[in-house]
Amino acid sequence: MSSLRKIGPNHWTAPEIMGFIPNFHQTENARRNYPFGHFLKEEPLQPNNKIINLKYDDKDKDLEGLGEFFQHFSAGGHKNFLDMRLYSINARGGWIYLAMFWGGLYAIIMYLLRTLSPHYKPGDFFWFDVAIISFLGIGIIIDLFRPLPTPVRFHKKNQEVYIWHKRVLYRIPWNECEISVVVAQSNIGYGHLWDGYDLVIWLNPKHAVNKDLSGKKHRRLKLDSVGKKHVAAYGYWEYVRRYMMDEKPLWYEISERPRVAGFNHKIINTRSKLHRTLVYILGVPCIFLFKPHQFSLWFNPFRHKWPDQVHEWSGERCNWL
Template sequence: MELFIIDEHTENYLSLQVGGESNRGSLSGLAGWVLIGGLGVGVYSLLQTAEPTGLYIMLGICLPMFLAPFLWETLRPLPLPILFNRRTREVYFDHDGELFHTPWDSITAVANEFQLIGPQIGSIRNASLEIRVSKFEEPETALMISLGAPFGKSLALQKGFWEYLRSYMNNGPYFDEHGNHSESDVFIKSQLAVRFKMSDSFKNTLAQIKQAKKEAGGRNYLSGSDVAMLILEPMFYPWARIQERTYNIAKRRSRNRWPSLVTERLKANGPTTRLVDLE
């Protein structure tokens, strides 16, 4: 199942990333990492000379370098996600500020498998998964929207992803490995944990080293790459955390761009009427 574009899986709705903005915050993370390093140099200068001049200089240089990309990445709106609303059983999509939707119970989905063939790339298998949505109050205007990029995916994988969405809408919000309803979110968390996060790299490396130690039975189990990771990953941890924090801030700010017809239906006590009923 392709879960990496799932941004939020809640009791009321599920959202899918669009527009390839998962790396939003990388510049802020890099600048924040430089800021921390600069402050470290400034503090070292302060301890050596007992004069705050060096600290002020590093702060004056590095702080603007961080604030500029941070403000640019948080104030620039993220593309709105594709929303699957369990409460009203419908799907929402924003296209250039215009609201599109479709009822889940009559949704149309299409999966296609195709290959790209070239002398340099050889043959690459691809599979697309698309759904049909209609413009609010203009149902004659329709779009086919892609649920994630098709490149490098198989038809079986896209079917598995569709089954995840179907299980959420029909049996959710939580379900087990067979798609049946479950009161526990353990299986869902295990699936969403597959999504790679840079801030988890050090924790994953420690787990791999612990497993290697167990399998080695007391022999030397540390490789050169393990030693390098143990040194480098803690150094780059602030970069990853700042990047993730910046992305979350930008995501929260972007939610306000949904029309009130959508936002009120995402709430636990919001209306349950569908947009098609209002039409």
């Protein structure tokens, strides 16, 4: 059930969270330039440099620096630029939970059928079982091991944004970068129980440097997608905005290595052999089940890399994902 409220001919609002109320419109820019733009309800954030003022309780004052967005999305912080992962990375693992649900339901049905049916014979459903297990297993493999895309690179010193998407390289001046929050047209994953909100960066064809995309529509690149609590999408934007505008408060750190879940082998190797074995045996399944996107980042060998031009623009070579 939608919680959006129409307050004008072309004006919708979402419920207030942390003192912030989103305002959505169907804009002429979206109609003209975005795929299915006639249907989009969006709130443009950039190039308007829209400031999101969130109200924190006294007990949450330490969160004003928005560090949770760096922790959850950043591939690494650098002196002059920030790499932020796409939603397509952080959303990995959905197939694991689908497989657990549907596989468990299938197992219960088959168990009841085999124990209660007087006509069941061993092997009756063997190939059907193989087909179901294979389908779910292949889905998990594709979900976790499809190629990892490069992050979005926000270069504060150059005031530019670099994106490598579908073999097209974009070099976008910050003051021309188009970012908005849109109401998700299909709340897949939320069961249509509440509204979904996407934080989207729109890729203008004029910013493509390695292909001529004249006459094409903007491409949609999803940075984040949330259900019900829209403040997460707006908080992500506010973190990036403060970083690019060099505003405070902002929690930030210079990373010495890619921000990927893993084991501290130096510490583990100081423990007993039994302790080391248990850590590895239990640790990998836990990451697989509870942080599947980190599992993918850790084990996936299929990784995109930045074109050489981006390393030249960035001032250093870095392919962290």
